[in-house]
Amino acid sequence: MISVENVTKSYMTLGGRKVVFRNLSLDFPEGVSVGLIGRNGAGKSTLMRLLSSVDLPDSGKIVTSGRISWPVALKGGMERNLTGRDNVKFVCRIQGIRKSGMKEKVRFVQEFAELGGYFDRPVSSYSSGMRARLAFGTSMAFDFDYYLIDEVMAVGDARFKKKSRLVFRERLEDSKLILVSHNMKLIRNLCDAVVLIDKGRATYFNDVSEGVAAYRKTGEKP
Amino acid sequence: MHRSSTRSHFQIQRDVIYALLLRELSSTFGKSRGGLFWAMIEPIAHLLVPVFIFTFIRARLVPGVEYPVFLVYGFLPFLLFKSICLQMVKGVNAVKGLLAYRQVLLMDVFIAKAMAYAVIQTVVFIIVLTGLAMFGFDVLPPRPIELAAVLALTVMFALGLGLVLAAITSLVPDARPVVSIMFMPLYFISGILFPVTRFPDDWMRVLAINPVLHLVELTREMAVEGYEPFKYVSLAYPVTLAFTFTAIGLMLYRLRVLARVTP
Numbered sequence: 193m194i195s196v197e198n199v200t201k202s203y204m205t206l207g208g209r210k211v212v213f214r215n216l217s218l219d220f221p222e223g224v225s226v227g228l229i230g231r232n233g234a235g236k237s238t239l240m241r242l243l244s245s246v247d248l249p250d251s252g253k254i255v256t257s258g259r260i261s262w263p264v265a266l267k268g269g270m271e272r273n274l275t276g277r278d279n280v281k282f283v284c285r286i287q288g289i290r291k292s293g294m295k296e297k298v299r300f301v302q303e304f305a306e307l308g309g310y311f312d313r314p315v316s317s318y319s320s321g322m323r324a325r326l327a328f329g330t331s332m333a334f335d336f337d338y339y340l341i342d343e344v345m346a347v348g349d350a351r352f353k354k355k356s357r358l359v360f361r362e363r364l365e366d367s368k369l370i371l372v373s374h375n376m377k378l379i380r381n382l383c384d385a386v387v388l389i390d391k392g393r394a395t396y397f398n399d400v401s402e403g404v405a406a407y408r409k410t411g412e413k414p
Numbered sequence: 415m416h417r418s419s420t421r422s423h424f425q426i427q428r429d430v431i432y433a434l435l436l437r438e439l440s441s442t443f444g445k446s447r448g449g450l451f452w453a454m455i456e457p458i459a460h461l462l463v464p465v466f467i468f469t470f471i472r473a474r475l476v477p478g479v480e481y482p483v484f485l486v487y488g489f490l491p492f493l494l495f496k497s498i499c500l501q502m503v504k505g506v507n508a509v510k511g512l513l514a515y516r517q518v519l520l521m522d523v524f525i526a527k528a529m530a531y532a533v534i535q536t537v538v539f540i541i542v543l544t545g546l547a548m549f550g551f552d553v554l555p556p557r558p559i560e561l562a563a564v565l566a567l568t569v570m571f572a573l574g575l576g577l578v579l580a581a582i583t584s585l586v587p588d589a590r591p592v593v594s595i596m597f598m599p600l601y602f603i604s605g606i607l608f609p610v611t612r613f614p615d616d617w618m619r620v621l622a623i624n625p626v627l628h629l630v631e632l633t634r635e636m637a638v639e640g641y642e643p644f645k646y647v648s649l650a651y652p653v654t655l656a657f658t659f660t661a662i663g664l665m666l667y668r669l670r671v672l673a674r675v676t677p
Contacts, residue, residue, distance in 0.1 A: 273441035285433030
């Protein structure tokens with residue numbers, strides 16, 4: 193369960209203050225995978241950052257229960273001077289996972305990301321594909337009640353994509369996700385409900401097709 | 415499924431600071447092959463150049479005290495102060511990626527950075543002091559406990575001021591280079607290269623406004639046998655300022671002034 197209570201969020205820009213949300217209230221019910229849809233610049237990513245607590249609201253609050261992931265395939269949290277292994281260990285440590293638990297997670301990522309010897313070399317020597325694989329693998333190593341995913345999910349070549357999809361499906365048996373995407377096919381495939389964000393307002397649709405139809409009316413073709 | 419969901423706030427913070435500290439230290443020391451060597455050589459070179467120059471030119475600058483020892487114990491608190499402060503001025507955008515992990519708070523990052531730099535500087539200075547000792551200088555501090563206390567005060571002062579500066583620079587990003595440049599003149603008015611007792615009395619009163627000078631002089635008083643600090647030296651002054659800055663800094667942090675992430 194995630195509830196957004198009376199949240200206002202604005203950013204300072206050179207052209208003055210730009211308000212993204214004013215007094216936004218929204219509930220994400222338990223056990224439902226939700227797609228966030230809306231036009232470019234509507235505030236989907238801002239909402240995502242608020243949900244993942246990367247960014248804080250100006251006022252109001254976001255109440256969460258259960259374990260919520262960091263934005264999946266996040267690469268910004270990686271330290272370039274450290275090896276892939278050490279980066280995974282760091283994530284384990286902040287989650288409070290030590291010793292045998294940590295070993296198991298590290299092994300999972302090592303096998304999943306297929307980095308070979310590069311797993312023990314600094315991340316700065318990785319190609320962008322390798323970095324993405326490491327980040328995705330790290331996200332998949334942990335169990336969450338909610339996975340937060342912003343747009344890009346597919347990384348690597350066709351074979352790796354297939355493998356990712358399989359692992360992700362497996363995770364979704366116990367976990368739910370909140371997905372930002374312009375890809376309506378993906379939304380239909382993975383989500384049970386959608387939230388349409390338009391002009392600073394968020395509308396919850398229990399029915400995905402209804403939400404997608406309303407989104408089309410906002411003027412942008414998917 | 416994990417024990418992680420049942421951790422208390424304190425346990426989470428402890429885990430996070432520990433993880434950040436390890437990360438900070440291993441990324442500093444593991445930068446390249448011989449990372450430890452390069453991490454050490456820069457500050458050591460920083461110390462050795464003035465030590466050599468000034469030792470040979472004006473060996474009798476500080477009566478009764480060996481000049482290299484005087485110099486090294488001046489650099490110790492100053493570099494500690496500077497490195498911690500500058501890390502925090504870089505502000506929230508430098509560590510934005512880390513904050514995506516919801517357990518990690520900005521304050522944890524600051525605390526871990528301060529601890530990491532305290533460890534790094536301490537190791538560097540132990541190496542330099544060992545080197546001086548091998549050349550026959552008397553480097554053992556006569557009052558080690560008091561010395562540790564003054565250095566701890568320096569770290570706290572740096573953290574407090576760093577928080578305030580981080581808030582200012584996140585409100586006015588243009589102030590960032592100005593703050594960084596400020597450390598250059600500060601170096602010269604903090605009595606590191608030569609003792610301020612050489613100045614006329616009126617000048618000393620003005621120089622005494624600078625709290626870093628007090629920290630430098632206090633460090634020497636505790637660390638160098640027979641050193642006479644300048645006559646306006648005060649422990650109460652930097653202590654008061656450290657608490658004031660920390661209080662203001664924490665208040666600004668609470669008001670989320672520094673938490674502004676540029677999108």
